[in-house]
Amino acid sequence: xxxLHIESVKEFMEHLFYGDMFDRFHxxxxxxxxxxxxxxxxxxxxxxxxxxxxxxxxTGFVTWNQLKPYVAEWIKGKKKPGKMEMNFxxxxxxxxxxxxxxxxxxxxxxxxxxxxxxxxxPDKEKQQQWDENCRMFIRKNKIVSTQIS
Numbered sequence: 001x002x003x004l005h006i007e008s009v010k011e012f013m014e015h016l017f018y019g020d021m022f023d024r025f026h027x028x029x030x031x032x033x034x035x036x037x038x039x040x041x042x043x044x045x046x047x048x049x050x051x052x053x054x055x056x057x058x059t060g061f062v063t064w065n066q067l068k069p070y071v072a073e074w075i076k077g078k079k080k081p082g083k084m085e086m087n088f089x090x091x092x093x094x095x096x097x098x099x100x101x102x103x104x105x106x107x108x109x110x111x112x113x114x115x116x117x118x119x120x121x122p123d124k125e126k127q128q129q130w131d132e133n134c135r136m137f138i139r140k141n142k143i144v145s146t147q148i149s
Contacts, residue, residue: 002131006109007144016086016102017072021141023065025088025100030067032074033083040067042087059091080107094118098130111138111145 006012015021027042042061064086075081084104089097095118103110113134115127138145 001115001127001149002113002134002147003149004111004113004135004138004145005148006111006138007146009104009107009109012109012143015141015143017068017075020065022088022100023063023068025064025090026059026061027064027067028061028087028089028099030071030086031083032071032081032085034074034079034081038071038074040071042067059089061089064088096126098134100134110148 027040029042030038030040032038044060044062071086075084081104084102086102088100088102090100091097097116097118099112099114099116101112101114103112111134113131115130117126135147
């Protein structure tokens with residue numbers, strides 16, 4: 001696990017809400033505090049859809065692309081949210097899951113990484129590779145950050 005302090009908050013938020021940087025990630029959960037606290041459980045409710053509308057990808061979660069317009073609606077305006085947290089996940093072909101947590105609070109923005117292996121292993125190579133891929137992902141999208149742990 002690594003923690004990145006995001007220096008360029010405005011640019012990051014533009015990517016998050018107006019770009020496609022996170023669109024392919026699944027959303028485990030999301031919380032936004034504005035005039036009230038909005039909480040979302042990202043589990044997809046397939047029974048809500050008609051049979052021909054079901055497009056689930058087997059993960060059981062919605063993607064950020066599906067959820068982004070709703071969350072953006074909660075935060076639009078002149079005031080910044082008091083707190084915002086999104087827990088994204090990326091499912092690997094081997095059953096492992098990589099996590100990215102975006103946390104904005106008190107005008108500070110941090111990105112946390114995490115990794116869960118399908119099968120127990122003391123080897124941390126896959127976790128370290130995920131952390132490095134996350135660093136490269138941030139750099140590739142020209143987001144200025146500093147690793148703090």
